Amino acid sequence: MERYCRQVFYYETDKMAIVHNSNYLRIFEEARLFFMEKIGIPYTKIEDAGILIPQVDAYVRYHQTLKYGDELCVDVHMTEFNGARMKYEYQIYRGSDKALIAEGFTSHCFIDEQTRMPVTLKKRMPDANDIMKANIG
Amino acid sequence: MERYCRQVFYYETDKMAIVHNSNYLRIFEEARLFFMEKIGIPYTKIEDAGILIPQVDAYVRYHQTLKYGDELCVDVHMTEFNGARMKYEYQIYRGSDKALIAEGFTSHCFIDEQTRMPVTLKKRMPDANDIMKANIG
Amino acid sequence: MERYCRQVFYYETDKMAIVHNSNYLRIFEEARLFFMEKIGIPYTKIEDAGILIPQVDAYVRYHQTLKYGDELCVDVHMTEFNGARMKYEYQIYRGSDKALIAEGFTSHCFIDEQTRMPVTLKKRMPDANDIMKANIG
Amino acid sequence: MERYCRQVFYYETDKMAIVHNSNYLRIFEEARLFFMEKIGIPYTKIEDAGILIPQVDAYVRYHQTLKYGDELCVDVHMTEFNGARMKYEYQIYRGSDKALIAEGFTSHCFIDEQTRMPVTLKKRMPDANDIMKANIG
Numbered sequence: 001m002e003r004y005c006r007q008v009f010y011y012e013t014d015k016m017a018i019v020h021n022s023n024y025l026r027i028f029e030e031a032r033l034f035f036m037e038k039i040g041i042p043y044t045k046i047e048d049a050g051i052l053i054p055q056v057d058a059y060v061r062y063h064q065t066l067k068y069g070d071e072l073c074v075d076v077h078m079t080e081f082n083g084a085r086m087k088y089e090y091q092i093y094r095g096s097d098k099a100l101i102a103e104g105f106t107s108h109c110f111i112d113e114q115t116r117m118p119v120t121l122k123k124r125m126p127d128a129n130d131i132m133k134a135n136i137g
Numbered sequence: 138m139e140r141y142c143r144q145v146f147y148y149e150t151d152k153m154a155i156v157h158n159s160n161y162l163r164i165f166e167e168a169r170l171f172f173m174e175k176i177g178i179p180y181t182k183i184e185d186a187g188i189l190i191p192q193v194d195a196y197v198r199y200h201q202t203l204k205y206g207d208e209l210c211v212d213v214h215m216t217e218f219n220g221a222r223m224k225y226e227y228q229i230y231r232g233s234d235k236a237l238i239a240e241g242f243t244s245h246c247f248i249d250e251q252t253r254m255p256v257t258l259k260k261r262m263p264d265a266n267d268i269m270k271a272n273i274g
Numbered sequence: 275m276e277r278y279c280r281q282v283f284y285y286e287t288d289k290m291a292i293v294h295n296s297n298y299l300r301i302f303e304e305a306r307l308f309f310m311e312k313i314g315i316p317y318t319k320i321e322d323a324g325i326l327i328p329q330v331d332a333y334v335r336y337h338q339t340l341k342y343g344d345e346l347c348v349d350v351h352m353t354e355f356n357g358a359r360m361k362y363e364y365q366i367y368r369g370s371d372k373a374l375i376a377e378g379f380t381s382h383c384f385i386d387e388q389t390r391m392p393v394t395l396k397k398r399m400p401d402a403n404d405i406m407k408a409n410i411g
Numbered sequence: 412m413e414r415y416c417r418q419v420f421y422y423e424t425d426k427m428a429i430v431h432n433s434n435y436l437r438i439f440e441e442a443r444l445f446f447m448e449k450i451g452i453p454y455t456k457i458e459d460a461g462i463l464i465p466q467v468d469a470y471v472r473y474h475q476t477l478k479y480g481d482e483l484c485v486d487v488h489m490t491e492f493n494g495a496r497m498k499y500e501y502q503i504y505r506g507s508d509k510a511l512i513a514e515g516f517t518s519h520c521f522i523d524e525q526t527r528m529p530v531t532l533k534k535r536m537p538d539a540n541d542i543m544k545a546n547i548g
Binding site for chain 1: 153155158159160162163166189191192193194195196197198199202243
């Protein structure tokens with residue numbers, strides 16, 4: 001698990017004066033790529049190897065709202081990884097009082113940048129594959 | 138059911154050269170508000186009555202990708218509505234070949250703009266409530 | 275000159291309940307690519323030829339604001355084009371009363387997708403170059 | 412002057428694999444609000460006093476590009492402030508090699524949240540007005 005925190009940006013709010021629902025998928029992405037960098041597999045390294053990681057599905061459950069002025073924190077876990085696919089789970093908290101704001105998950109696969117066909121990290125980046133496996137949880 | 142179509146915008150793409158995953162929630166919103174306008178309940182009318190419709194949860198399943206140059210079409214259904222909550226389902230197609238690009242759902246509740254407490258459309262906007270009920274499907 | 279119109283999207287608003295200032299550059303882009311398509315040079319055709327058109331500079335003057343529920347219209351002109359660079363000017367109006375909402379310009383150059391070095395449309399796409407020149411104004 | 416730095420987000424890139432031109436206005440906003448917070452006038456405090464700060468105009472000159480994986484830094488100056496209006500200037504650098512990526516400015520006025528009419532910070536928030544004046548430069 002890694003914890004990723006930052007301030008809410010003004011432009012993330014909508015006319016309800018709360019962070020727009022679509023931005024939660026962007027926050028998930030920030031937290032996920034932060035996680036990958038923290039465990040030593042920055043996404044740039046994977047893209048440099050000609051591999052892309054598109055999103056397969058995504059779910060968000062909105063409990064409370066985030067306002068401009070709030071700090072947000074994301075607890076991000078990689079809960080599944082088998083070399084061909086992986087799944088992340090996220091809990092978004094408000095920094096000030098640790099209130100649970102939203103939670104959700106995203107699933108991803110690995111594809112070749114050129115062919116856009118599925119590949120396994122196990123075959124293409126065995127070292128990265130091992131590190132990923134060691135960080136499931 | 139209503140069908141909503143438009144061109145993909147260049148700024149919706151990311152460095153994979155496809156529409157970024159978060160934009161699907163924005164496209165869902167465009168289609169949902171189009172649906173409400175089409176059935177005679179534009180969201181502006183609901184907000185003018187002091188009611189907001191935040192998102193409760195959302196799910197997206199990505200099947201294929203959208204590129205700049207593609208037209209996208211969304212088939213949007215309001216599948217549930219009980220006066221206090223409602224649910225929408227969406228299928229996004231590529232306009233040219235009707236390929237299924239993504240599908241998903243969003244759930245929503247009604248809250249008072251001032252108190253931010255739940256309200257029912259049945260009590261606050263009975264006519265709108267009746268129209269909504271008549272368009273479940 | 276071409277005129278491009280569409281509805282304001284809910285997610286384009288910010289907590290001031292107006293379209294966020296950054297979205298005007300996105301609206302400029304929508305209008306500019308609409309213009310290029312209208313004159314017969316869709317941007318996809320240029321990218322297929324291995325040419326990119328990055329933005330060199332941009333200016334926006336905000337006169338009034340756009341709200342959710344508004345239609346926006348953009349009058350877009352290509353005011354300069356010399357084969358290596360081009361400039362567009364934009365006036366954004368509210369559809370309902372033709373009030374001037376914002377105006378501005380963007381400048382662009384042509385670069386090779388691989389080398390990222392400047393190229394001229396005159397050399398690489400002489401037919402497109404002629405059509406562009408014929409549409410200055 | 413204040414310096415604001417953060418990583419580029421993946422979703423900020425477009426299909427040219429660079430940060431989309433519109434996001435520079437968002438980065439300017441992040442840096443500007445960071446500046447205001449640093450000098451002791453967080454924007455939340457101004458909004459709590461019923462004052463909004465819409466953008467009057469904006470200019471961006473793009474020199475180089477930002478990619479995913481880059482850190483960006485913004486040097487932000489408030490170059491003009493007269494109680495009724497203010498102007499900020501920005502230089503965006505790449506963190507790794509201090510290359511100048513873009514520069515620009517934004518101008519702003521103060522309006523009453525309810526009436527949407529111009530107000531002066533001098534009248535409405537004299538202490539904030541003094542702090543602002545002391546930080547021109």
